[in-house]
Amino acid sequence: MKGLLRYLVLLAVVVLVAAACSSDDSDSGTTTTAASTETTAAPSGDVTTIDFWVGFTDYRLDWSKETAAAFNAAHPEYNVQVTGFKAYNDVWDATVLAVDSGQPPALIHFFEAATRQALDAVTPDGDPYFKSVTDAVAGRTEILGEPVILDSVISAARNYYTVNGSFYSMPWNTSSTVMFSNMDMLKAAGITEPPATWAEVTAACDAIAALADGPSSCITWPNHSWFVEQSLGQQGELLANADNGRTGRATEVYLESPGMLAYLEWWKSLSDAGHYLYTGVQRDWDGTTAAFYAGDVAMLIYSSSDTTAINETGTESGFEVATTFMPRNGDVDYVGNLIGGATIWMLGGLDQVTEDGTLAFLNFFSNPENAAAWHQLTGYEAITTEAIDLLVSEGFYDENPANKVASDQLAAAKNTPASLGALLGNFVGIRDVITIAIEDILVNDLDVATRMALAQEEAQKSLDEYESLFGG
Numbered sequence: 001m002k003g004l005l006r007y008l009v010l011l012a013v014v015v016l017v018a019a020a021c022s023s024d025d026s027d028s029g030t031t032t033t034a035a036s037t038e039t040t041a042a043p044s045g046d047v048t049t050i051d052f053w054v055g056f057t058d059y060r061l062d063w064s065k066e067t068a069a070a071f072n073a074a075h076p077e078y079n080v081q082v083t084g085f086k087a088y089n090d091v092w093d094a095t096v097l098a099v100d101s102g103q104p105p106a107l108i109h110f111f112e113a114a115t116r117q118a119l120d121a122v123t124p125d126g127d128p129y130f131k132s133v134t135d136a137v138a139g140r141t142e143i144l145g146e147p148v149i150l151d152s153v154i155s156a157a158r159n160y161y162t163v164n165g166s167f168y169s170m171p172w173n174t175s176s177t178v179m180f181s182n183m184d185m186l187k188a189a190g191i192t193e194p195p196a197t198w199a200e201v202t203a204a205c206d207a208i209a210a211l212a213d214g215p216s217s218c219i220t221w222p223n224h225s226w227f228v229e230q231s232l233g234q235q236g237e238l239l240a241n242a243d244n245g246r247t248g249r250a251t252e253v254y255l256e257s258p259g260m261l262a263y264l265e266w267w268k269s270l271s272d273a274g275h276y277l278y279t280g281v282q283r284d285w286d287g288t289t290a291a292f293y294a295g296d297v298a299m300l301i302y303s304s305s306d307t308t309a310i311n312e313t314g315t316e317s318g319f320e321v322a323t324t325f326m327p328r329n330g331d332v333d334y335v336g337n338l339i340g341g342a343t344i345w346m347l348g349g350l351d352q353v354t355e356d357g358t359l360a361f362l363n364f365f366s367n368p369e370n371a372a373a374w375h376q377l378t379g380y381e382a383i384t385t386e387a388i389d390l391l392v393s394e395g396f397y398d399e400n401p402a403n404k405v406a407s408d409q410l411a412a413a414k415n416t417p418a419s420l421g422a423l424l425g426n427f428v429g430i431r432d433v434i435t436i437a438i439e440d441i442l443v444n445d446l447d448v449a450t451r452m453a454l455a456q457e458e459a460q461k462s463l464d465e466y467e468s469l470f471g472g
Helices: 002-020 059-074 088-101 112-120 133-137 155-160 183-188 198-209 225-235 241-245 258-272 285-293 304-316 352-365 368-378 385-393 401-411 427-444 448-470
Strands: 048-054 078-084 107-111 170-175 177-182 299-303 321-325 340-346
Touching: 048 059, 048 088, 048 352, 059 078, 059 352, 059 368, 078 352, 088 107, 088 112, 107 112, 107 352, 112 340, 112 427, 133 352, 155 170, 155 401, 170 304, 170 352, 170 368, 177 183, 177 225, 177 304, 177 401, 183 198, 198 258, 225 258, 225 427, 258 427, 258 448, 285 299, 285 304, 299 304, 304 321, 304 368, 304 401, 321 401, 340 352, 368 385, 427 448
Parallel strands: 048 078, 048 107
Antiparallel strands: 107 340, 170 340, 177 299, 177 321
């Protein structure tokens, strides 16, 4: 009975979200538009179709289709069809409806913060939506001639998606937060190395503000809860109980922790001093990069997923770009940054022929050559150690050292619940609570502790409501 209730709740949420017709950046997990009409072409003959739904419609979708076509050519008994959607939640909404109609895809692309949501999703019969990759591989080292890459996945991603000892989904577009600096501007202010700590950032901004022809602001990054989560990981602090939901279901959130308040107090201090540029738009990925390219700020903290584009555009704009770790709180020991991005989930209930083809494709999709090519194209992490080794042997990192910064940052993290990140019910909603609170603090000059106390109440209520439906 509870399984049916959970399923009906999932379906009701899809209807409400679709009716809202809201729009946002794809990485925020909010709904935008319907699926792309373009899919990979089906070959002639008797083949097994594998539907793969992806939360991209740009050049990243093109790469996915080209890679699927290469797999199809190597395995003519299969046809992987890739369909693009504008956002991760569009993929999710379509999946819920497809499960309801009895025609789900074999694979879906969903973002990291929704891992708890994916694990809790059940069919009307109470069966889990998804099958663990570990269980499906069942100890095999190759499937249809494709080597299994699970053991080679970089530890930060493998550990994030491992729950109760089982590797549930296959990481794909994985990122972290790094800082990009306009070194021409920093050197003009007498700064020869990008700042590594909050105090060094503040000092650098004071120096830049003193320049006669300097920018009106100094640094920017999107107002998105992900950056808060990164800072908590750096400081070794948890976002939720039960070891960030890693040793049990998270039932409490910690939005008033010392690390949370310290980070937001520093952020507000930069804003109060005129150093932090707030574009006035939540989750404004485009606006913050535009400010960096235009020379309106000297530093940009951002996702490593755009490392390639930011370095190329900065060079084209005529200034030297340095890529470094995300600045940290120098008053506490560094624990580690965590991942962002998304992963690929395999639907349960597939027949054996389809499941084997699906697993073979998953491992082909991120084999060393493909994972290296994906990294070079985008800046997302080279998702396996074998891909990193390949890039090193080819000299790619010697020529493009910026592309290895995020990998080095993730490798430097300690394997703790804080640096892994939280598994949390209704994480998307809780992220919104944090993001809205930050905007209040920055725009309305509210006291950090007072505003986060209100956010704590709202976020805890959201988690309680989720756990009443999906918990224990």
